[in-house]
Amino acid sequence: MSPADAAKVALDPGQWGHPAGEACVSCHLKASSGLAAQWQASAHQRAGVNCMDCHQATAADADAREHEGQVIATIVSPKDCGRCHTQEFVEQQGSVHAEAYAIIKDRVPALAQNLTGAAVQAAGCDQCHGSLVKVRGDGSLDPATWPNSGIGRVNPDGSKGSCSACHGRHLFSKAQAREPEACVRCHAGPDSPDKEIFEASKHGMLYASQRDRMNLDAAQWVAGRDYTAAPTCVTCHMGAAGKLPATHDVGLRNAWSLNSPVSQRQLLVVLEDGGKLELPASAPVPKRGAEITKADGTLGKVKSVGTPERRRQAMSMVCQECHGKPFTDAFMKQFDAVVDLFNGKFAEPARAIMAGLYAQGRLTPLPFDEPIEFTYWELWHDEGARARHGAAMASPNHTWWEGMYLVGRNFYSRFLPQARAAAGDRSAALVDAQLTGDHHQWLTDPAAGNPILGIDIPLGTDAVEAPR
Ligand code: HEC
Ligand code: HEC
Ligand code: HEC
Ligand code: HEC
Ligand code: HEC
Ligand code: HEC
Ligand code: HEC
Ligand code: HEC
Incomplete structure (x- = not known):
């Protein structure tokens, strides 16, 4: 191991190289030779870190379990890796990735129990988000909750996530994790279509055609210095660029929340205990030293607050290793304008209409028992997310055909007719009153043949819902 590499590891080398490790390897080269051979080819093997050290x-x-005369655990949690890789551990625990199980807890009942069935949770949601891992009486792991390498898995030791979500085991390579493939098994499909968007962007095109110039095996991987051909997901969301350091906190450089019914610019509140939380920028900025309630209900003390502007500046520093500042700023303006348009024209009115229908008892409180609830969900969660992610990461196809075009079609031809049907006699107050301002003016233009908003809009065949 080179001195530079050794300096990155928190633990003293005298503390690893467990004497029982040899026996594990020699038997496992027969018992499960694939994983043992991967370890043999790894940086860990070269540095003398063996099976027992993890x-x-x-x-x-x-x-804990007795196994061949030793006490071992199958799960090597982020906390276990953090004995040696403290910085990566602290950054990862403070990231939105670590909260990926917490954010679905409340949604699982509607999506994975009522709408479909509990069987999809372990093989579906949990594989990406992570599970609450349960241990059975004999120390073995409950198959309803393991295996998965979900990004926010709650481990038996209380730490969150799984380092092998991105670093395939037992090679644990950084070169492999720099590739977009490390991210896209989770970041693909309707709500996080980053795989499709990246591939359709000029960056993705250049990455695919010039992969051999990406220098993925380099010890250091600084954008603009160690490679210039194209950025990958990691470049923009985690990688080092100029003076900007690399980070295992993937959300740090994001100014917006793009996967919510209405997008908001986000403050990043850093707590003294290393924890972090996001607040909408419309909320009052918490003062340094103030106490604040964390997601788990406990209190934390505010250390610093990152504004959306500061977070945008960090992201732009990455771009500016390969592009000019005017180019970068103009791109960000185009992106923000799409998010503002989505919010003002579709997301805010739709949210207000839904709230009105619930408040007036025109919809039951139960999610997904009425067609309009699917329509609204898809409006923001599918096409709405595609449009916003497409504009963020430069895929014109996703911004328009797979995105805003479908948002517009859905809103006018499905959502509004269904909302009017549900509102019945209160349609004017509950629906049309939300469609004020310039955005929907085109519908009231007599020259366009729609003198009265709503009356002439064709109802799709799947659009009608019986009024209550
Ligand atoms: C004599 C052979 C042998 C030795 C020595 C041995 N193992 Fe195993 N190990 C196995 C076999 C076979 C399995 C398959 C599952 C089982 O039978 O428990 C296994 C399973 C495991 C598992 C998975 C358990 C699970 O929950 O899926 C881990 C982790 C593991 N071994 C680690 C180790 C470590 C660490 C050592 C060194 C202390 C070690 N093994 C030594 C043969 C061995
Ligand atoms: C750098 C730390 C590290 C080292 C070194 C390491 N492991 Fe693992 N191992 C892990 C992690 C992480 C997991 C994934 C457990 C989980 O999160 O579900 C794992 C899982 C396993 C499993 C269960 C998964 C499966 O595919 O069956 C076995 C068996 C195992 N390791 C054996 C070994 C053996 C044998 C060695 C030595 C040749 C070894 N490990 C070295 C970190 C390590
Ligand atoms: C293929 C991986 C994958 C599966 C399977 C998956 N998710 Fe997600 N989910 C994600 C990703 C990635 C995000 C983050 C989207 C973003 O911020 O861009 C996400 C976001 C979310 C969010 C936050 C906001 C939003 O977009 O809705 C909720 C809630 C959620 N998922 C619930 C679930 C539930 C419940 C299931 C199972 C019924 C599930 N997810 C299955 C990958 C997945
Ligand atoms: C979201 C994916 C992801 C997760 C999860 C992840 N890593 Fe990484 N890790 C990466 C990437 C990408 C790199 C390469 C970064 C670079 O070179 O810019 C990396 C690099 C590393 C390095 C090499 C650092 C260096 O400077 O040489 C270590 C050590 C590491 N990760 C440990 C961990 C540990 C420990 C965890 C869990 C606490 C973890 N990683 C979780 C993606 C991930
Ligand atoms: C006992 C100490 C120790 C533990 C525990 C440990 N590592 Fe390492 N790790 C090292 C050393 C030493 C190196 C080699 C120096 C370096 O590359 O930073 C290394 C290197 C790495 C690298 C860089 C590999 C490359 O391609 O250059 C990654 C990624 C990594 N470890 C991830 C992990 C993960 C994930 C875990 C937990 C599953 C883990 N490590 C557990 C000591 C440890
Ligand atoms: C095992 C699944 C999984 C993998 C692998 C994964 N992610 Fe994620 N990612 C998620 C989920 C789930 C969320 C939503 C978590 C939340 O909102 O708490 C998410 C959220 C994010 C976010 C949104 C942050 C924000 O501000 O809301 C970014 C950016 C991100 N991931 C980037 C990456 C990158 C880059 C990689 C690869 C290096 C990666 N992810 C690998 C599952 C994954
Ligand atoms: C050229 C830089 C760049 C590349 C390459 C890139 N992204 Fe992004 N990504 C961005 C920007 C800029 C945003 C919007 C940031 C903001 O909110 O201000 C974004 C947003 C996101 C979000 C939404 C976060 C949220 O707030 O909900 C996710 C998830 C994400 N990216 C994942 C990925 C994945 C996975 C890849 C690779 C397949 C990738 N990105 C490639 C720059 C990039
Ligand atoms: C590692 C270098 C690198 C980084 C970092 C990078 N790009 Fe690029 N980008 C390129 C290259 C190379 C091209 C192709 C130039 C060309 O031929 O038009 C490109 C093209 C583009 C294009 C398409 C331009 C066109 O004329 O079609 C946009 C938009 C873009 N980048 C935006 C960004 C943004 C925004 C960021 C930061 C979030 C970023 N890039 C980060 C290398 C990079």
Whole structure:
């Protein structure tokens, strides 16, 4: 191991190289030769970090087991890796990735229990978001909750996430994690179509055609210095660029929340205990030293607050390693304008209409028992997310055909007719009153043949819902 590499690892090398490790390798080269061979080819093997250095446990650990004369645990959690890689561990625990299980807890009942069935949770949601891992009486892991390498998995030791979500085991390579493939098994499909968007962008085109110039195996990987051919997901969301350091907190450089019914610019509140939370920029900026309630209900002290402007500046520093400042600023203006348009024209009126229908008892509170609830969900969650992500990451196809075009079609030809049907006699107050301002003016223009908003809009065949 080179001195530079050693300096990155928090633990003293005298603390690893567990004597029981040899026996594990020699037997596992027969018992599960693939994973043992991967370890043999890894940076860990070269540095003398063996099976026991990661898998050792104490009898007090919830998932500890006796195995061939040693006490081991199958799960090597982020906290276990953090013994040696403290900085990556702290950054990863403070990131939105670590909260990916927490954010779905409330949604699982509607989506994965009522709408479909509990069987999809383990093989579906949990594979991306992570599970609450349960340990059975004998120390073995409950198959309803394991295996998965979900990004926010709650481990038996209380730490969150899984480092092997991105670093395939047992190679644990940084070169492999720099590739877009490390991200896209989760970031693909309707609500996070980043795979499709990246591939359709000029960046993705250049990456695919010039992969051999990406220098992925380099010890250091600084954009604009160690490679210039194209950025990958990691370049923009995690990688080092100029003076901007690399980070395992993927959300740090994002100014917006793009996967919500209405997008908001976000403050990043950093707490003294290393935790972080996001607040909408419309909320009052919390003062340094103030106490604030965290997602888990406990209190934390504010250390610093990153404004959306500061976060945007960080992202723009990445672009500016390969592009000029005027180009970067103009691109960001085009992107922000699409988000503002989505919010003002579609997302805010649709949210207000839904709230009115619920408040007036025109819809039941139960999610997904009425067609309009699917329509509204798809409006922001599918086409709405595609449009916003497309504009953020430069795929014109997703911004328009797969995005805003479908948002417009959905809003006018499905959502509004269904909302009017549900509102019945209160249609003018609950629906049309939300469609004020310039955005929907075109519908009231007599020359366009629609003198009265709403009356002449064709109802799609799937659009009608019986009024209550
Ligand atoms: C004599 C052979 C042998 C030795 C020595 C051995 N293992 Fe295993 N190990 C196995 C076999 C076979 C399995 C397959 C599952 C089982 O039978 O428990 C296994 C399973 C495992 C599992 C997975 C358990 C699970 O929950 O899926 C881990 C982790 C593991 N071994 C780690 C180690 C470590 C660390 C050492 C060194 C202390 C070690 N093994 C030593 C043969 C061995
Ligand atoms: C750098 C730390 C590290 C080292 C070194 C390491 N492991 Fe693992 N191992 C992990 C992680 C992480 C997991 C994934 C557990 C999880 O999160 O579900 C794992 C899982 C396993 C599993 C269960 C998964 C499966 O595919 O069956 C076995 C068996 C295993 N390791 C054996 C070994 C053996 C044998 C060695 C030595 C040749 C070894 N490990 C070295 C980190 C390590
Ligand atoms: C293929 C991986 C994958 C699967 C399977 C998956 N998700 Fe997600 N989910 C994601 C990703 C990635 C995001 C982040 C989207 C973003 O911020 O761009 C996300 C975001 C979310 C969000 C936050 C906002 C939003 O977009 O709705 C919720 C809630 C959610 N998922 C719930 C679920 C539930 C419940 C299931 C199972 C019924 C599920 N997810 C299945 C990958 C997945
Ligand atoms: C979201 C994907 C992802 C997750 C999850 C992840 N990593 Fe990484 N990791 C990467 C990428 C990408 C790189 C390469 C970054 C670069 O070179 O710019 C990397 C690099 C590293 C490096 C090499 C650092 C260096 O400077 O040589 C270590 C060590 C590391 N990760 C440890 C961890 C640990 C420990 C965890 C869990 C606490 C973890 N990673 C979780 C993606 C991830
Ligand atoms: C006992 C200490 C120790 C533990 C535990 C440990 N590592 Fe490492 N890790 C090292 C050392 C030493 C290196 C080699 C120096 C370097 O490249 O930074 C290394 C290197 C790495 C690298 C860079 C590999 C490359 O391609 O250059 C990654 C990624 C990594 N570790 C991830 C992990 C993950 C994930 C875990 C937990 C599953 C883990 N490590 C557990 C000590 C450890
Ligand atoms: C195992 C699944 C998985 C992998 C692999 C994964 N992610 Fe994620 N990612 C998620 C989920 C789920 C969320 C939503 C989490 C939340 O909002 O709490 C998310 C959220 C994000 C966000 C949104 C942050 C924000 O501000 O809301 C970014 C950016 C991101 N991931 C980038 C990446 C990159 C880059 C990689 C690859 C290096 C990657 N992810 C790998 C599942 C994954
Ligand atoms: C050229 C830089 C660049 C590349 C390459 C890139 N992104 Fe992004 N990404 C951005 C920007 C800029 C945003 C919007 C940031 C903001 O909110 O201000 C964004 C937004 C996102 C979001 C939405 C976060 C939220 O707020 O909900 C996710 C998730 C994401 N990217 C994941 C990925 C993945 C996965 C890849 C690779 C397949 C990727 N990105 C490639 C620059 C990039
Ligand atoms: C590692 C270098 C690199 C980084 C970092 C990078 N790009 Fe690029 N980008 C390129 C290259 C190379 C091209 C292709 C130039 C060309 O032929 O038009 C390109 C093309 C583009 C294009 C298409 C331009 C056109 O004329 O069609 C846009 C838009 C763009 N980048 C925006 C961004 C933004 C925004 C960021 C930061 C979030 C960013 N890029 C980060 C290298 C980079």
